[in-house]
Amino acid sequence: MDSRVIAELILHLGRIASGDGLVAGLTPGQWAILRYFTRANRFSRTPSAFAAFHGTTRGTASQAIKSLVAQGFLMQTQSETDGRSVRLDLTDKARAIIANDPIEALVRATDALPPGVRGAFSHTLQRVLGQVVLETGKPLFGTCENCAHFEDDGCCKDGLAAYGCGFLNEPLMDEELDQLCVNFASDRSGPPRTPGVGVT
Ligand code: SF4
Numbered sequence: 001m002d003s004r005v006i007a008e009l010i011l012h013l014g015r016i017a018s019g020d021g022l023v024a025g026l027t028p029g030q031w032a033i034l035r036y037f038t039r040a041n042r043f044s045r046t047p048s049a050f051a052a053f054h055g056t057t058r059g060t061a062s063q064a065i066k067s068l069v070a071q072g073f074l075m076q077t078q079s080e081t082d083g084r085s086v087r088l089d090l091t092d093k094a095r096a097i098i099a100n101d102p103i104e105a106l107v108r109a110t111d112a113l114p115p116g117v118r119g120a121f122s123h124t125l126q127r128v129l130g131q132v133v134l135e136t137g138k139p140l141f142g143t144c145e146n147c148a149h150f151e152d153d154g155c156c157k158d159g160l161a162a163y164g165c166g167f168l169n170e171p172l173m174d175e176e177l178d179q180l181c182v183n184f185a186s187d188r189s190g191p192p193r194t195p196g197v198g199v200t
Contacts, residue, residue, distance in 0.1 A: 010128075019102030026073075031101055033061075033068055034094055041179035043168060044141070045088045049182040052139045068094075130186070142184035144177045149185055 019028045026034070036050050044053075051061035065088060068074045073094040079085035090098070110118060133140045144150045149167035163172040167183050 013106070017103050017106035023102045024097045024100045026097075028102065029064060030068060030073075031103075033064055034073060034090065034098065035101060035103070036180075037074060037088055037090055038098060039180045041144075041176050041181045042087065043165075043170075044180060044182040046086065046182075047088070052182060053141055053180070055138060139182060140184060140186060141180045141182060142186060143179065143181065144172060146186065147181065147184050149183070 019031065023031065032054060033050065036053055037045055040049065040053075043049075047062045047065050048058050050065065051058045054061065065074060069076050069088070072091055074088045075091050076086050076088055079087060110121075113121065130140065132138075144163065144165070149165055150172075151164040151166050153162060153164075163174075163177065164170065165172055165183075167185070
């Protein structure tokens, strides 16, 4: 198949899967925000990290997030370490409707693929994403186990986390390892980044 046709299929799929009207009273853009804050780790649950992930301006992202805070879907708290930073978390009201996410049709279609096909599909999409991110200069979000900053000492110590983030110098819990991170680095030889990028 022609590469342009495949690219157009990916775009078309993304457009129709994200919905075109209100679902549970929320627009496709508002669902994108809730979806992001469901998957993002605690270092990435900020307006600027969402703006980077979604490819939008910080001002636009902040306005959209404020509206979800006002409607009771997101809860905003000040950072304990930096008074100018905020962290956003889903509220119980948001968790109660998250199963209505319009992309669930796409989730079901993907789930219906045989496991081997699903694995190869995921690998291919990751590879395409990596190339597009490189070419467009956008940040590549990823998860701890594939990150150059991930520290795994290989043992479990009583009462202590077995994992750590070498970039932020923070311990990591098991449940955080598959969450999306704005500080992800896929290559140790890549350019150094400043801790806290996107964390305001
Ligand atoms: S190890 Fe990487 S992905 Fe995990 S929190 Fe640190 S920078 Fe983020």
